[in-house]
Amino acid sequence: MIRVSNIVKYHGDARILDGASVEVRRGQVAALVGPSGGGKSTLLRCINGLEEFQEGEVAVGDSLKLVGGAAPHRSTLVALRRTVGMVFQQFNLFPHMSVLKNVMAGPIHALGKPTAEAETTAKKWLDRVGLGQKFDARPAQLSGGQQQRVAIARALAVNPTAILFDEPTSALDPKMAAEVMRVIDDLADDEQLQVAMVIVTHDIPAVKRIADVVHLLDKGRVVYSGPADEAFAPGGPAEALE
Ligand SMILES: Nc1ncnc2c1ncn2[C@@H]1O[C@H](COP(=O)(O)OP(=O)(O)OP(=O)(O)O)[C@@H](O)[C@H]1O
Numbered sequence: 001m002i003r004v005s006n007i008v009k010y011h012g013d014a015r016i017l018d019g020a021s022v023e024v025r026r027g028q029v030a031a032l033v034g035p036s037g038g039g040k041s042t043l044l045r046c047i048n049g050l051e052e053f054q055e056g057e058v059a060v061g062d063s064l065k066l067v068g069g070a071a072p073h074r075s076t077l078v079a080l081r082r083t084v085g086m087v088f089q090q091f092n093l094f095p096h097m098s099v100l101k102n103v104m105a106g107p108i109h110a111l112g113k114p115t116a117e118a119e120t121t122a123k124k125w126l127d128r129v130g131l132g133q134k135f136d137a138r139p140a141q142l143s144g145g146q147q148q149r150v151a152i153a154r155a156l157a158v159n160p161t162a163i164l165f166d167e168p169t170s171a172l173d174p175k176m177a178a179e180v181m182r183v184i185d186d187l188a189d190d191e192q193l194q195v196a197m198v199i200v201t202h203d204i205p206a207v208k209r210i211a212d213v214v215h216l217l218d219k220g221r222v223v224y225s226g227p228a229d230e231a232f233a234p235g236g237p238a239e240a241l242e
Pocket residue numbers: 011012016034035036037038039040041042043
């Protein structure tokens with residue numbers, strides 16, 4: 001479970017997040033949607049400790065807490081890296097490693113798993129995202145959509161409590177974007193996979209398909225939280241932000 005409570009974040013004098021609050025339960029898919037510059041990516045980065053914030057609180061699970069105005073303890077950041085997976089727009093794979101090694105890195109280095117166990121885990125998740133034939137390929141030999149699916153497998157391989165997707169399809173052409181959204185959709189439908197998923201995207205049709213809840217973020221505030229059909233209804237809260 002992720003609970004973001006009244007976060008305030010400044011860059012210099014600019015108040016980027018202005019008391020934003022969001023809750024995401026395990027097994028739930030939440031979409032963060034809103035105008036460009038509204039603070040969506042910043043909020044995501046505050047959740048896994050990539051950005052510090054000045055006020056408010058982030059709690060992940062029962063034991064991990066980031067508090068505004070206080071630099072997080074290193075052990076908290078290490079634990080967060082283990083607990084919260086992140087999928088970026090630009091994939092961020094290790095270019096010199098095979099696909100399999102990319103996915104094994106988390107289980108080995110973050111979880112301390114033996115190589116053989118890490119390999120079994122990595123193969124399972126690569127199979128799951130449809131890349132069972134690509135273990136030995138280097139990232140550069142894959143399409144953008146395939147690279148993003150490796151990044152998703154890598155995020156899943158550490159058995160996370162939550163995965164944060166920061167515009168995962170915006171660097172992709174529509175066909176590959178659809179392919180990646182299908183994978184996220186499939187994970188979202190998996191009742192066994194008790195992971196909280198938060199996705200920042202401008203792909204509204206995908207949000208309507210996969211999100212259990214939509215949070216509309218505008219000028220650093222969550223101005224609406226609720227179901228997608230209501231959020232995007234004609235004359236509804238999303239339209240009011242355009
Ligand atoms: N490192 C930084 N220094 C100064 N300002 C920043 C920094 N990072 C982000 N900002 C500003 O914070 C605001 C929110 O940015 P953010 O990327 O979180 O918005 P967003 O809602 O994700 O936008 P988009 O949909 O365009 O990705 C923007 O005005 C941006 O210019």
